[in-house]
Amino acid sequence: MPYTSPDNYFEHFTAGDRYEHVRGRTVSNVDNLWLTLTTLNTAQGHFNLDYIHRASGGLFTERLVMGGATLAIVIGLTAEDMSENALADLGLTGVRLPAPVYRGDTLYAHSEVVELSDAGDRPDAGVMTYRFTGRKGDGTVVVEGTRRVLLKRFSHWAERDGHVAEPEETA
Amino acid sequence: MATVRRERGLYFEDFEVGRRFDHHWGRTLTAQDGIAFSTVTMNFNPLYFDAEYARRLGHEDVVINPLLVYAVVLGLSVEDLSEAGGPFLGLDDLCFPAEAHPGDTIRARSVVLDRRTSKSRPGWGVVEWRTTGYDQRGRVVCEYRRRNLSRLRHHEESR
Numbered sequence: 001m002p003y004t005s006p007d008n009y010f011e012h013f014t015a016g017d018r019y020e021h022v023r024g025r026t027v028s029n030v031d032n033l034w035l036t037l038t039t040l041n042t043a044q045g046h047f048n049l050d051y052i053h054r055a056s057g058g059l060f061t062e063r064l065v066m067g068g069a070t071l072a073i074v075i076g077l078t079a080e081d082m083s084e085n086a087l088a089d090l091g092l093t094g095v096r097l098p099a100p101v102y103r104g105d106t107l108y109a110h111s112e113v114v115e116l117s118d119a120g121d122r123p124d125a126g127v128m129t130y131r132f133t134g135r136k137g138d139g140t141v142v143v144e145g146t147r148r149v150l151l152k153r154f155s156h157w158a159e160r161d162g163h164v165a166e167p168e169e170t171a
Numbered sequence: 172m173a174t175v176r177r178e179r180g181l182y183f184e185d186f187e188v189g190r191r192f193d194h195h196w197g198r199t200l201t202a203q204d205g206i207a208f209s210t211v212t213m214n215f216n217p218l219y220f221d222a223e224y225a226r227r228l229g230h231e232d233v234v235i236n237p238l239l240v241y242a243v244v245l246g247l248s249v250e251d252l253s254e255a256g257g258p259f260l261g262l263d264d265l266c267f268p269a270e271a272h273p274g275d276t277i278r279a280r281s282v283v284l285d286r287r288t289s290k291s292r293p294g295w296g297v298v299e300w301r302t303t304g305y306d307q308r309g310r311v312v313c314e315y316r317r318r319n320l321s322r323l324r325h326h327e328e329s330r
Contacts, residue, residue: 003217003224025213034211039239039246040198042179042254067259068242075238076213083216087228088270089237095262145262160227 002162004084009154010116010126019111019130021077024137027065029103035069065101067143074134074143077109082132085157086149087125095145099136106137114146124156180255182324183296186283194247194279197307202273205235214238235271237313244304244313247279252300257320260297265315275306277313284316294326 036046044051046066053061071092083089101107115129128151134143152161202222209219217224219236226232253259271277281302288296298321304313 003221003227023213031211035208035242036246038204038208039242040196040249041242041246042250044254068238068245071262072208072212072214072238072242076215079213080215083214086216086218088234089267091264091266092241093263093265095265097259 004161005080006154006158006163008081008151009085009157010128010151011154013113013116013128013151015113015116017113019078019081019113021081021109021111023077024106024108025073025077026106027069027073027101027103029063031073032063032065032069032103035072036066039068041066041068060100062102065103065105067097070097070101070107070134070143071095071145074107074109074132075147077107077134078111078130078132078147082111082128082130082147083149083151085152085161087122087152088150090127090148090150092145092147095143097143099140099142101136101142105142107134107142108137109134119150122150124153125150126153127151178255179250180253181251182255183286183288183298183321184324186286186298186300186321188283188286190283192248192251192281194251194281196247197276197278198243198247199276200235200239200243200271200273202233205233205239205273208239208242209236212236212238230270230272232273235273235275237267237270240267240271240277240304240313241265241315243277244279244302245317247277247304248281248300248302252281252298252302252317253319253321256298256322257295260318260320261316263316265313267313269306269310269312271306271312275312277304277306279304286321288323289320292320294323295320296323297321 119125285299
């Protein structure tokens with residue numbers, strides 16, 4: 001029984017490939033409250049509706065979804081395609097939140113592979129860098145950034161992960 | 172008898188470049204924290220929610236999802252850095268030098284890297300901090316730079 005998918009190891013990625021992640025995720029206030037409060041985030045704009053009305057002079061009529069929640073949900077939407085076979089998350093950079101997210105917004109994600117490189121001391125893995133974009137149903141971009149993951153190589157891990165090794169090509 | 176109302180949060184003027192903050196509280200991360208975070212955010216790497224799989228990769232238990240470690244470190248920093256402030260502007264150079272495991276207690280510290288007043292938004296400034304999260308052994312588990320809009324104290328236009 002395989003532990004992970006057979007088609008998203010390091011060798012399966014090519015720089016420039018684009019991925020349209022098929023699932024979307026409607027964000028609820030429970031998501032926002034739970035992810036904000038379980039991480040001890042005390043910024044009231046995320047959990048005090050009266051505060052956000054007053055602080056914004058009526059501009060905001062709903063609690064802002066915490067940026068870390070938007071980021072985590074959008075990366076989650078990319079994860080089965082991009083990082084199911086990751087040995088480690090290496091980092092993120094260039095993370096921007098160009099538009100606010102409110103409860104009821106549905107988020108979608110797409111990605112583009114930027115770079116593939118050897119992992120130095122790990123011949124069984126490689127580093128994959130990809131650019132992710134999260135958007136609402138109307139196309140408004142709500143989060144973007146670059147993520148680096150350490151991915152298993154199929155050549156080293158396929159059998160251990162329960163996949164049948166790819167047959168040798170016959171000449 | 173007294174009435175106490177403690178205002179929370181700091182303002183632009185409080186963020187002299189080089190000022191350091193040791194943030195309040197620690198947060199112990201359990202396996203359930205990491206599993207719930209990873210499943211609710213659909214982060215489908217079994218390293219973060221399947222202990223047997225994680226053991227096959229050489230770990231003693233599930234690895235705590237680094238995005239949760241980041242969110243906790245951010246959360247611990249908010250009362251000092253951004254509770255009284257404005258919107259998030261950017262996150263850069265986020266890295267995870269060591270993995271966090273169930274039972275680890277995470278604390279956070281920050282230093283002010285830069286600040287300037289905003290030309291386009293009177294009453295506001297932009298502040299950049301470096302924030303570092305570390306565990307009970309002092310190992311750094313998360314580090315990043317963050318920029319936010321920050322309110323100027325006593326400036327009516329930012330009220």
